[in-house]
Amino acid sequence: MSDDVEVQTRAGPDAEAGETPAPAETVVETVADAAPGNGAESGERRASDTNVQVEGIDEPDILKTTPQTAYYAPPGPTIHGDDHSDRPTDEGVRLVNVSDPAAPEVASRLDVSGRLLLSGDTLVVFQRDRILGYDVSDRADPERVWETSLSDRVVTARLHDGTVYLVTESQVDRREPCPVEPMEDVSVPCPEIHHPTEPAPVDTTYTVTLFDPADGTVHDSASFVGAGGRSVVYVSTDRVYVTYPQEVDRADMMARFLLDNQSDRLDAQALDRIREIQGYDLSPRAKRLEIQRAIEAWQARLDETERERAERELREDMQAWAADNKREFERTGIVAFEVRDGAGTGPSVEAGATGSVPGQPLNQFSMSDQDGEFRIATTVSGAMGTDSENDLYVLDESLSRTGAVQGMGITERIYSVRYVGDQAYVVTFRRIDPFHIVDLSDPQNPTLEGELKLPGFSSYLHPLGGDRVLGIGEEDGKVKLVVFDVSNPENPTIETDTILDARWSAVADSHHAFLMDRRHGVFFLPAGEEAYVYDYTDGLEVETTVPTDGRVHRTAYVGDYLYVYGDESITVVDERDWERSDEVELSEG
Numbered sequence: 001m002s003d004d005v006e007v008q009t010r011a012g013p014d015a016e017a018g019e020t021p022a023p024a025e026t027v028v029e030t031v032a033d034a035a036p037g038n039g040a041e042s043g044e045r046r047a048s049d050t051n052v053q054v055e056g057i058d059e060p061d062i063l064k065t066t067p068q069t070a071y072y073a074p075p076g077p078t079i080h081g082d083d084h085s086d087r088p089t090d091e092g093v094r095l096v097n098v099s100d101p102a103a104p105e106v107a108s109r110l111d112v113s114g115r116l117l118l119s120g121d122t123l124v125v126f127q128r129d130r131i132l133g134y135d136v137s138d139r140a141d142p143e144r145v146w147e148t149s150l151s152d153r154v155v156t157a158r159l160h161d162g163t164v165y166l167v168t169e170s171q172v173d174r175r176e177p178c179p180v181e182p183m184e185d186v187s188v189p190c191p192e193i194h195h196p197t198e199p200a201p202v203d204t205t206y207t208v209t210l211f212d213p214a215d216g217t218v219h220d221s222a223s224f225v226g227a228g229g230r231s232v233v234y235v236s237t238d239r240v241y242v243t244y245p246q247e248v249d250r251a252d253m254m255a256r257f258l259l260d261n262q263s264d265r266l267d268a269q270a271l272d273r274i275r276e277i278q279g280y281d282l283s284p285r286a287k288r289l290e291i292q293r294a295i296e297a298w299q300a301r302l303d304e305t306e307r308e309r310a311e312r313e314l315r316e317d318m319q320a321w322a323a324d325n326k327r328e329f330e331r332t333g334i335v336a337f338e339v340r341d342g343a344g345t346g347p348s349v350e351a352g353a354t355g356s357v358p359g360q361p362l363n364q365f366s367m368s369d370q371d372g373e374f375r376i377a378t379t380v381s382g383a384m385g386t387d388s389e390n391d392l393y394v395l396d397e398s399l400s401r402t403g404a405v406q407g408m409g410i411t412e413r414i415y416s417v418r419y420v421g422d423q424a425y426v427v428t429f430r431r432i433d434p435f436h437i438v439d440l441s442d443p444q445n446p447t448l449e450g451e452l453k454l455p456g457f458s459s460y461l462h463p464l465g466g467d468r469v470l471g472i473g474e475e476d477g478k479v480k481l482v483v484f485d486v487s488n489p490e491n492p493t494i495e496t497d498t499i500l501d502a503r504w505s506a507v508a509d510s511h512h513a514f515l516m517d518r519r520h521g522v523f524f525l526p527a528g529e530e531a532y533v534y535d536y537t538d539g540l541e542v543e544t545t546v547p548t549d550g551r552v553h554r555t556a557y558v559g560d561y562l563y564v565y566g567d568e569s570i571t572v573v574d575e576r577d578w579e580r581s582d583e584v585e586l587s588e589g
Contacts, residue, residue, distance in 0.1 A: 047098075048556045051514050053364055057235055058159040060115035060126055061512045063565060065556040069139045070096040070104070071123055072565055073113045074586060075553055093125065094586055095139045096570065101561040102581050104572060106588045107139045117159045119213040124164065126154060131166075131183070133216055146216035152182035152207065155242075156364075158235045159213065163347050165240055165339070166209045167233050172202065172225065180223045182207040194224040194335070194351035204228035208240050208337045210347050219346035224335045230360070234367035239336050240349070241367060241374065246333040246356050251287035252278075253328065257321050258291070265314055270298035322384035327358030327391075327406075329383035334376070334399055355399025359391055365461075365511075368419035372397050373443045377426055379413045387411045390428050394443045403446045408436050418461035418469065423449075423489065425469055429457035435471070437489045449489040454497075456480045460507050462514060462523075464536055468495060472507050472514070472525070479505045479527050481540060496539045502527035506553050515555045517562075520575050524562065526552035531564045531571075533578070544578040546571055 045067040052059055064071045073093045093110040110125070112132060117124040121137040122145075133146040152168035159165075168182040178190035186209055193205065202225045209221040229245035255278050258266060266274075273294040277287055295314075299307050322329065338352040359378030361367060366377045377392045390408040395401050409428025416427040422441040428434050435452045456475025464470050467487035473480050482497035506513035506526040516523045521537040531552045533543040546552075550567030557563065557575065564571040572582040 045101075045559050046519075047558045048515055048517070050512050051516075053234075053511075054236060056160060056237065058117060059512075060117050060124075060157050061510075061554075062115065063512075063554040063556060064116050064118040064123070065098075065558065065563075066118070067558060068097075068099050069107070069136065070094075070098050070556065070558070070563065071116055071118065071136070072096060072554075072570075072586075073116060073125075074565075074567060093123070095136065095142060096584070097139060098558045098563075101558040102572065102574070104558075104563070104570065104582065104584055106584060106586065108142060110134065110142060115157075117157065117164065117213065119159055119162060119164075122213050124159075124213045126157060128154075131216070133213060148184040148216050150183050155206070155231050156233045158240075160235070160237060162213070163219065164211050164213050165235060165349075166211065167206065167231075167240065167242060168209070169204050169206050169228070169231060171228065172205055180205050180207060182209060182221070182223075183218075186218055186221050188221055188223045192223070194222070194354075202226055204244065206231065206242050206244065206335070208242070208349050208351075210339065210349050212346075219342070220348040222337055222349045222351045224337075224351045226333055226335070232361045232363055232366065234364050234369070236369050238339050239369065240339060241369070242335050242337065243361060243367075243376075244333050244335075245360065246331040248329055248331060249284045250329070251284040251291060253325075254288060254291055257318060258295075265310065265317070266295075266298050267301065269301075270294050273297070319384050319386060323386040326383045326386055326389070327380055330360060330381055331356050331358055332360055332376075332378060334374075334395075336374075336399060353397065353399040355395055355401070357391075357393045357395075357401070362414045362417065365417045365419075366414065368424075370419075370421075373402070373440075374399065375419060375424065375440060377414055377417045377424065379428075388413060390414050390426065392424060392426065392438050392446065394440060394446055396443070402443045405438050405446050405448050408448065408451075409434050415457045415473070416459050416461050416471070418463065420463050420469075423486075425461050425484075425486070427458045427461065427471065427473075433457040433473070435484055435492060437486060437492055439489065450492050452484070452492045452494070454482065454494060458482065460511055460514065462516070468536075470523070470536065472505065474508075475499055477503055479503070479525075481525070481534070483536070483540060498540055500527050500532065502530070504528055504551075506551070513554055515557075517557055517575070520560075522575075524555040524564075526555060526564075528552070529566075531555050531562075533562070544573070546573055546580070 047065045047067040050061045062073045092113050094106050095108045096104050097107040098104045114125040114127040123134045123136045125132045130149050135143045135145045152170040155167040155169050157166045180188040205223050205225050207223040210219040226244040227247050232243045234241040277290045334355045336353040338350050340348050342348050359380035361378050368375045374395045380389045382388045387410050391406045394403040412428035412430040415429045418425045424438040426436040432453050433456050437449045439447045439449045458471030458473035460472045462470045469484045471482045479500040479502045483495040485493045485495040513526050522533050522535050525532045531546040535541040535543050546564045548566035552566055554565040560575045562573040562575050570584040574581050
């Protein structure tokens with residue numbers, strides 16, 4: 001897809017409720033296909049899948065792997081901190097023959113590149129202005145079988161149960177707002193576009209489209225109109241949650257403060273003027289300007305000594321009021337799109353429940369749903385110079401709030417979140433890295449169980465199993481790994497930590513760059529121009545490092561062979577002895 005797509009994949013057998021602690025293994029159960037030395041066990045050849053958040057829900061990425069073929073879209077130059085730094089280039093997707101895992105070969109190359117989803121023998125390629133489908137049953141001769149154009153910006157996509165969920169957004173055309181046409185052959189008329197239940201400024205239409213990856217046929221689509229800005233998407237098996245910034249009328253907030261709290265400061269003339277302004281049909285900005293003029297006119301009626309005191313007290317009172325009401329200054333709207341199986345007619349989608357919470361979520365890992373409860377962690381920025389705080393909210397199926405934990409990490413922001421069953425792990429950061437554990441077993445009364453402070457921060461969390469959680473982040477500008485012992489949620493501890501001699505890891509830009517291999521008890525971490533292989537079974541021990549020419553972007557395994565994907569080549573390592581067995585130039589084929 002385009003540079004604008006997020007992505008994720010399926011989980012392995014150790015997945016806990018609501019989360020995917022490990023990538024899945026794709027397995028072929030035919031001994032005849034297994035080449036010598038491929039690590040097949042009982043006739044099965046395994047292949048790693050993309051690291052994802054939710055079990056059974058795949059996402060587009062630059063790499064897809066099967067036991068016979070790997071599909072790789074080499075990314076362009078990586079700039080640390082750029083959300084799209086691993087976006088594919090125009091060099092084309094490589095189809096790599098991995099039928100002999102020890103000696104892969106580039107079989108062919110597509111003339112397009114982009115984020116990838118693989119469904120059976122169909123490879124779906126997402127680009128900025130179009131989506132393409134390729135029949136890859138013959139990897140040496142892939143064939144383009146369908147293509148559709150996009151008129152909207154892609155927010156993200158998912159693949160579940162043979163259906164692609166595509167989320168797009170477009171600015172509202174004030175002259176011709178309807179119908180909404182996010183892509184070719186999709187048209188949503190005005191009466192079918194969902195609107196907020198309460199009047200609110202809107203300028204962006206979000207659309208969820210369901211289509212068949214095999215031929216591009218659209219099953220259904222639904223749209224919602226909201227405010228533009230940073231949207232975050234979380235997808236479960238039967239719901240697509242889309243967030244958007246919910247604009248707050250700051251003029252109304254200022255008027256509330258002045259009329260409800262400051263009657264003993266402003267004179268009657270100023271208060272009457274503010275009530276009059278409240279009745280005007282003006283934009284929020286125009287109202288703020290008029291209210292400010294009313295305040296300045298009041299101040300001008302005071303003598304100089306009294307004016308200075310009144311200005312200072314008004315400013316202090318306003319900041320104190322803002323601190324008490326900061327959660328009303330910044331809000332996030334949430335729309336739950338319901339996805340249903342059409343029982344022979346194809347799946348359908350409909351915009352359903354809506355809700356809102358204070359603050360803004362960081363990314364898809366800020367959200368989760370389980371047993372009808374939706375959880376979302378947000379950062380509430382400090383309004384009018386007040387301190388930021390971090391909250392976690394629990395909402396029911398109608399997106400009505402049932403419980404909350406508020407005020408985590410005062411003055412800090414959320415850097416990572418992970419939900420595992422009835423627990424949430426939240427990392428906030430400013431100068432230190434508080435690791436918070438929230439108990440969600442009672443949706444009406446979630447509680448903060450414990451926290452731990454340590455240097456640096458973790459921008460990605462991954463459950464290792466056995467009451468251990470891995471954090472990947474930074475300390476003093478270098479890549480840092482830490483294993484949290486969460487066996488006692490009220491008193492989490494650091495089992496072990498280490499700082500690498502590397503200033504960047506692809507995991508900082510995409511969780512898809514992280515990979516675990518539970519068979520060998522290791523995980524793979526791209527860091528700079530090396531892939532680190534860590535044994536996580538007892539502490540953190542480096543098994544080996546695999547250097548490459550250029551930066552490492554992804555790792556994968558087929559059978560017992562590790563593939564390290566760099567800018568220009570694929571390095572192959574035997575996981576049984578960690579000896580390098582081959583190197584494939586991507587320019588081959």
